Amino acid sequence: MGQLFLKKVRKSYGHFEVIKGVDLEVKDGEFVVFVGPSGCGKSTLLRMIAGLDDTTDGDIVIDGERVNDKPPVERGIAMVFQSYALYPHMSVFENIAFPLRVEKLPEEQIREKVGAVSKILQLDQRLQQRPGQLSGGQRQRVAIGRAIVREPKIFLFDEPLSNLDAALRADMRIELTKLHRDLAATMIYVTHDQIEAMTMADRIVVLNAGNIAQVGAPLELYHKPQNTFVAGFIGNPKMNFVPVTCVGVDAIGVTISYEGQTALIPVDGRSDLVGQTLTLGIRPEHTRLSDGDLNILVTPSVIERLGINTIAYAALPNGEPYCALLPGSAPVRAEQPMTTGIMASDCHLFDANGQALERRIDWRVLDLPASVTAAE
Numbered sequence: 421m422g423q424l425f426l427k428k429v430r431k432s433y434g435h436f437e438v439i440k441g442v443d444l445e446v447k448d449g450e451f452v453v454f455v456g457p458s459g460c461g462k463s464t465l466l467r468m469i470a471g472l473d474d475t476t477d478g479d480i481v482i483d484g485e486r487v488n489d490k491p492p493v494e495r496g497i498a499m500v501f502q503s504y505a506l507y508p509h510m511s512v513f514e515n516i517a518f519p520l521r522v523e524k525l526p527e528e529q530i531r532e533k534v535g536a537v538s539k540i541l542q543l544d545q546r547l548q549q550r551p552g553q554l555s556g557g558q559r560q561r562v563a564i565g566r567a568i569v570r571e572p573k574i575f576l577f578d579e580p581l582s583n584l585d586a587a588l589r590a591d592m593r594i595e596l597t598k599l600h601r602d603l604a605a606t607m608i609y610v611t612h613d614q615i616e617a618m619t620m621a622d623r624i625v626v627l628n629a630g631n632i633a634q635v636g637a638p639l640e641l642y643h644k645p646q647n648t649f650v651a652g653f654i655g656n657p658k659m660n661f662v663p664v665t666c667v668g669v670d671a672i673g674v675t676i677s678y679e680g681q682t683a684l685i686p687v688d689g690r691s692d693l694v695g696q697t698l699t700l701g702i703r704p705e706h707t708r709l710s711d712g713d714l715n716i717l718v719t720p721s722v723i724e725r726l727g728i729n730t731i732a733y734a735a736l737p738n739g740e741p742y743c744a745l746l747p748g749s750a751p752v753r754a755e756q757p758m759t760t761g762i763m764a765s766d767c768h769l770f771d772a773n774g775q776a777l778e779r780r781i782d783w784r785v786l787d788l789p790a791s792v793t794a795a796e
C-alpha cells in the first residue's frame with residue numbers, strides 16, 4: 421500500500437508562509453506530478469512528505485498513520501534527488517545495497533535484491549563500476565535503484581532528470597513510466613518540465629504560491645483549466661489572453677465582442693457578466709491563417725521556423741503577447757500583419773476574477789480516436 425493524505429498542511433519559515441493549507445489525496449499506485457513556477461513550494465511540500473522538513477501545521481498521513489513526528493527512515497518512503505547523491509568511492513553494487521546494509525539484512529538477501537533491481541534498471545553489467553565511470557543517465561538509474569531496493573510505500577522524485585541532456589531525459593522518461601507500471605508503486609514527482617508532467621502523470625497538481633491552483637488528469641488541465649493561472653501554466657507555447665466584452669448570455673453560451681466582431685462561445689454563462697470585460701483564452705495551436713469565428717489581426721515581431729511548425733510572436737493592441745503556432749510552411753513574415761482565425765469551440769473564457777466559465781466539452785473523449793470512443 422502507498423496511500424497519502426495531506427490535510428490542511430502548512431509550512432512557515434519565520435513569518436513567511438510557504439505552504440498555505442494544502443489538502444490532497446494520493447491513491448495507492450498513483451503517479452502524481454507537482455508543477456508550478458519557481459518558488460511556489462513544490463520541493464518544500466515533497467520534503468515535508470519525506471520528513472526532511474518539518475510540518476508547521478496539518479497532518480501528513482501515510483497508509484492511515486499520521487507520520488508528522490516520524491523520522492524519514494520510518495515513513496516507508498524513498499526519495500530520488502536531482503543531484504543523484506551517490507557515494508563516489510563505492511561501487512554501483514554498494515551504492516544500491518547501502519540502505520539494505522543500514523537495515524543489516526543478511527548478505528545473501530542483499531545480493532538477491534540488488535541483483536533483481538540492477539536487472540530492472542539494466543545496471544547488471546556495471547555493478548563493479550564506480551559512479552564516476554557512469555554517464556549521467558546511468559548514475560540517475562543507480563540512485564533510482566537505491567530507492568527501489570528498499571521497497572518503499574511511496575517514491576518521491578525531486579526533478580530527477582533535470583541534469584540530463586534532452587535525449588537522455590526522453591529515454592529516462594519512458595523508463596520511469598515503465599518502472600511505474602511494473603512496480604505499481606505510488607510515485608510523487610516534482611518537475612519544471614511540461615512534457616514530463618503531461619506524459620507521466622496520472623494526475624497533475626498545479627501549485628501557485630503555496631496553494632493548489634488545480635488538481636486533475638493532464639488532459640483535463642489542458643482542456644478545462646479552472647483559472648487563468650492554470651490555463652497560462654499548462655501548455656507550450658502558453659495560452660493567449662485577449663480582453664473581450666460580454667454582450668450577451670443565453671442557453672447556448674456567452675456572446676463576446678472584440679474589435680467590432682462578435683462570437684458565441686459555448687460555455688456556461690451568468691447574466692451578471694453582460695457588460696463586463698472577460699478574458700478570452702486561445703491556445704497558439706488553435707490559431708490558423710484562414711477565416712475563423714473570430715479573426716484577430718496582429719503583426720508578428722519574430723517568426724521561429726522549427727520545420728514541423730512555425731511560431732509567430734506578436735502583441736495585441738493592449739501590448740499583451742499573442743502567439744500563433746502555425747504549420748511549418750505558413751506564409752508569414754516578421755513585421756507583416758497577419759490575421760489569425762479562431763474557432764469558438766476552441767476558446768476558453770474567464771470572468772473578471774480569472775475563474776473559468778465551464779466549457780461544454782468532455783475532455784475524456786477529445787483525444788481518443790473515434791474507434792476507441794465508440795468501443796467504450
Ligand SMILES: Nc1ncnc2c1ncn2[C@@H]1O[C@H](COP(=O)(O)OP(=O)(O)OP(=O)(O)O)[C@@H](O)[C@H]1O
Nearest residue numbers: 433436438456457458459460461462463464465612
Ligand atoms: N530553509 C528555508 N528558509 C527560508 N525560506 C525557504 C527555505 N527553503 C525554501 N524557502 C522558500 O520557500 C519557497 C518555496 O521554495 P521551494 O524550494 O519549495 O520552491 P520550488 O517550487 O520547489 O522552487 P524551484 O522550482 O525553484 O525549485 C521559496 O520562496 C523559498 O525561498
